[in-house]
Amino acid sequence: DAGITQSPRHKVTETGTPVTLRCHQTENHRYMYWYRQDPGHGLRLIHYSYGVKDTDKGEVSDGYSVSRSKTEDFLLTLESATSSQTSVYFCASTGDSSNQPQHFGDGTRLSIL
Amino acid sequence: ELKVEQNPLFLSMQEGKNYTIYCNYSTTSDRLYWYRQDPGKSLESLFVLLSNGAVKQEGRLMASLDTKARLSTLHITAAVHDLSATYFCAVGPSGSARQLTFGSGTQLTVLP
Numbered sequence: 001d002a003g004i005t006q007s008p009r010h011k012v013t014e015t016g017t018p019v020t021l022r023c024h025q026t027e028n029h030r031y032m033y034w035y036r037q038d039p040g041h042g043l044r045l046i047h048y049s050y051g052v053k054d055t056d057k058g059e060v061s062d063g064y065s066v067s068r069s070k071t072e073d074f075l076l077t078l079e080s081a082t083s084s085q086t087s088v089y090f091c092a093s094t095g096d097s098s099n100q101p102q103h104f105g106d107g108t109r110l111s112i113l
Numbered sequence: 114e115l116k117v118e119q120n121p122l123f124l125s126m127q128e129g130k131n132y133t134i135y136c137n138y139s140t141t142s143d144r145l146y147w148y149r150q151d152p153g154k155s156l157e158s159l160f161v162l163l164s165n166g167a168v169k170q171e172g173r174l175m176a177s178l179d180t181k182a183r184l185s186t187l188h189i190t191a192a193v194h195d196l197s198a199t200y201f202c203a204v205g206p207s208g209s210a211r212q213l214t215f216g217s218g219t220q221l222t223v224l225p
Contacts, residue, residue, distance in 0.1 A: 031211045035215075040217065043215040045213075058212070059214075092156075098211075099161055101146050101148075106155045107155055
C-alpha cells in the first residue's frame with residue numbers, strides 16, 4: 001500500500017483561527033486529494049492536485065485552500081475556521097494508471113468550537 | 114454533474130445469508146472502485162473495475178460492473194461477522210484528472 005501519512009491526527013481549535021492539515025506520501029504519486037467525511041454525505045472532494053503547483057477545486061472548496069510545493073506534500077488550509085468545517089478529513093493519492101485505486105491516509109479529526 | 118447512489122444505506126443481515134449492494138451512477142464512466150471502511154478507520158481498497166462486464170472476487174465478496182446500465186453490484190456470499198463495515202463505491206468520470214465521486218456508503222452489520 002502507498003505510504004501516506006496525515007498530521008495532525010486530531011485537532012481542536014476555535015472559530016476564526018487558521019488551521020493547516022498536512023499530507024505526506026512516499027510513493028511519488030502524481031495525484032493527491034483532500035476529502036471531508038460527514039455522516040450521511042460519504043466522502044466529498046475539497047481540492048485535488050495533478051502535479052506540483054497544479055491544483056483545482058472539488059465539490060466543497062469554499063473556505064479551503066491548498067498548496068503543493070513538492071510531489072510528496074499536499075497541504076490543506078482553513079484560513080478562518082468555522083464550526084461547519086468540523087469533520088474528518090482524509091488525504092488520498094494515486095498514480096497515473098486507472099488500475100491504481102486511490103490510497104487513503106488515516107484521517108484527521110478536526111473539531112472547531 | 115456525476116451522481117452516485119448506493120442502496121441500501123443500511124443493511125443488517127444474518128450470518129450465512131447472501132445479499133447485494135447496488136451502486137448506480139449518472140454519467141459515462143470508465144472506472145469504478147469499491148472500498149471498505151471500519152469504524153474510526155481509513156478506507157481500504159477492495160476492487161477496481163475498469164470495463165463493461167468486469168467481475169472481481171475476493172473471498173466472500175464479488176463485484177461486477179455494467180457500464181451500459183451504469184450499475185455496479187457488490188455481492189456478499191454467506192456473510193460472516195468480520196464483514197461488518199461500511200462499503201463505498203466510487204466512480205471516476207471519463208476523461209477526468211483521476212477524481213472520484215463517492216456514494217454515501219452502505220453500513221453493513223452482520224448478526225450472529
